[in-house]
Amino acid sequence: MKILVTGASGNVGRYVTGELIKMGEHVVAAGTNPQRLKDIFKDKVDAVYFDFTDKNSYKKALENVDRVFLMRPPHLGKPEDLYPFIDAMKSHNIRLVSFLSLMGVEKNTIPPHHKIEKYIEELGIPYAHVRPGFFMQNISGVHSVEIREKNQIFIPAGNSKTSFIDAEDIGFSVAVLLHSPEKYKNSAHTITGPEALDYYQIAEILSRVTGRKITYAKPGYLKYRRYYIKHRGLEKAYVNVTVALYFMTRMGTAKDVTNDYFKLTGKTPHSFEEFAIKNKDCFM
Template sequence: MRILITGTLGNIGSAVADYLITGGNKVLLGDISLTDLNERYPNQDCCYFDFTKAETFDDALDNVDRVFLMRPPHLGRPEDLEPFIQAMDDKKIQLVVFLSLMGVETNTRPPHHKIEKIIKSHQIPYSFLRPSFFMQNLSGVHSEEIRIKNEIFIPAGKSKCSFIDADDIGYAASVILHDADKHQNTAYTLTGPDSLNYYQVAEQMSQLFKRTITYKKPSILRFRQYMIHKRHLDKTYVNVMCALYLMTRLGAAEAVNDVFYQLTGRQPHTLKDFLIRESASFNQ
């Protein structure tokens, strides 16, 4: 049998794939661009997969017993994933590793909370990964303002965040998927090694990149308007971001733990490690 990885072309999905392949596991790599998958992984089994197209489910679950499940950012309604969750139930999947979110066990606002409940209602053996904020949010959606304006434009107030590298999340997922029986019906909150506010993030960036980068600290309303009307991002995606930053302002992403080390036996990357590695994303 083999492991289906959804969202393989993303930061975390690709890390899961790379670690599982390196470890000698049989995988099936799924995403919405089969061409890009075949170019990136020419020697692996790949399939066209779309959560909104049920006709892609059978091929994606063919000869599969474990699944890495990641909600696409543009699907804000938990119900959008329910048809695929039902398909996993029908196929008697032995373990689904769902990429959830830190704090959703008590916070019902993000869609991850209800997706966890849907998975449990189908009684599929699960492992929920609940990471803190991804470091890749800085090099991804927020990098434009950093590169062009030397600004971190994020509505997190003065709150702190225990940022974690997507590479570490991918490695943790690969460890769990490799040893499925050991991790059935578990949940792991994953953090990086430090809890930092965005003033401290800006200071680290300024020192490393040799220019002054400022944390602007907009309100959530101003951030939402900017992302929708200036950046022209999908409204559903922006609304989810706003809900997550509201959680951050309330302290939901502040805690630091050693779960990643206990799970994997290695230390998580620091923010400095990440900024050095991804420096090209922040410089014009």
């Protein structure tokens, strides 16, 4: 049988796919641009068209599939957007779905991840939720623009600390879970990096790595939201979700450091400094 990876070209999905291939699994890489998936993974996967908003794409994506990596696309802000596909997984008797959730979401009903987790559980689909800390790739990705152009980290996280994790480590964790579905059936795993850092410390690390003075601007929620919608041109739904996540961060939900990654993989997760050195070009 096969494993379906949704969002296979994304930060986490491409690592999930790569690790599953190394494990000898037959992977179906799904996304809205199959040709791009073929370019990335060559002939190592079955590349299929898939869109959560297009129910006609479900049948082909789930053909001969018994395990699924499920991630919510950032532009789909409502949990209900994923419910039709989750219903389809139920009808296909999926042995295990590993949903890319969020650290601390089991105690917080604000982010859409909470309701998605609950919906999967209520339908009785065997699950292995992955609840990572904030991605290091958020800083090298969407937030790198201000770092490159203004030497600033423009994030409304206050003085809070975050146990950042590399998407590469998340992908490996997910692959381990999907490779052993019976072992990890109906489980949840909070995976983090090796340390909790505030954004002043992140700025110090980036300053060392880039040789430039990087500062933490520490904007308020409204200033951040206005800037990202009006100046960066990002979708309101996406920005609103990030505001909710940074609100959670200020409440202390992102600071815990766990050893779940080591328990799953037997390895130590990457530090932010290791990540910054490896991805230095993103900040230059």
